[in-house]
Amino acid sequence: MGFRKKIQLIVAISFAVVFFCIVAFEIFSEDVVIDAALNKTSPTSTYSEIPSFNKVHHYQILSDFHPCLLKYRSLAARKLKSGSSGSPANTTTFDIWVKPNIKFSIGISNGEAFQFEAHLLDNDFEVTESSKSYAINCPVELLGSV
Numbered sequence: 001m002g003f004r005k006k007i008q009l010i011v012a013i014s015f016a017v018v019f020f021c022i023v024a025f026e027i028f029s030e031d032v033v034i035d036a037a038l039n040k041t042s043p044t045s046t047y048s049e050i051p052s053f054n055k056v057h058h059y060q061i062l063s064d065f066h067p068c069l070l071k072y073r074s075l076a077a078r079k080l081k082s083g084s085s086g087s088p089a090n091t092t093t094f095d096i097w098v099k100p101n102i103k104f105s106i107g108i109s110n111g112e113a114f115q116f117e118a119h120l121l122d123n124d125f126e127v128t129e130s131s132k133s134y135a136i137n138c139p140v141e142l143l144g145s146v
Contacts, residue, residue, distance in 0.1 A: 025053065029140025033131035034072070037102045037118035044064060047098040047143075067103075069116065069136060078135035081107045103127065113138040 001009075016097065043066040046059040062069075091109045098104060101122070107115035118131040 031131050033120060033129045034118050034134065036120060037098075037104070037131065038070060040100065040102060041098050045098050047096040047104075049094060049096055061144045063142060065138055065140075065142040065144075068113075068138035068142055072134035072136050074076070075115065075133050075135050079137060080114050081118055095132075097121075097125070101125070108140060111140050113140060 041062060043061065043063055045062050045066065047062060048059050091107060091114075093105060093107050095103055095105050099124050101120065103119040103121055103125075105117050105119065106113050112137055116131055116136055117133045119127045120129045
């Protein structure tokens with residue numbers, strides 16, 4: 001093996017090791033944002049849909065949706081609920097503001113939340129920190145009303 005090939009091999013191996021370390025760090029590092037958001041909320045926490053910021057707030061409670069959020073998994077475990085008769089999933093995303101200053105961005109497919117991420121907000125409702133995205137399978141009907 002020539003000198004040039006050895007250098008190319010060393011560079012390739014170095015990039016692979018760095019890439020593996022970054023991926024391992026992302027997978028195994030603690031997500032302090034998701035922990036903070038879920039620890040600051042409970043089934044009795046009130047929320048409002050984000051589009052209602054400029055309107056009268058219609059508050060609801062997280063209710064049984066909160067314990068379901070606590071069962072979050074890696075995004076690799078995400079399962080979308082298919083439509084009736086196996087039709088493709090109809091997906092949408094909506095944001096809810098949970099007192100005190102937490103935003104959940106939730107992916108919905110055919111009446112079931114399948115993915116979410118948490119955002120910590122400042123007093124001006126600007127995002128200061130965001131979590132990774134996580135998989136969930138929570139029926140939207142678990143959200144309660146006040």
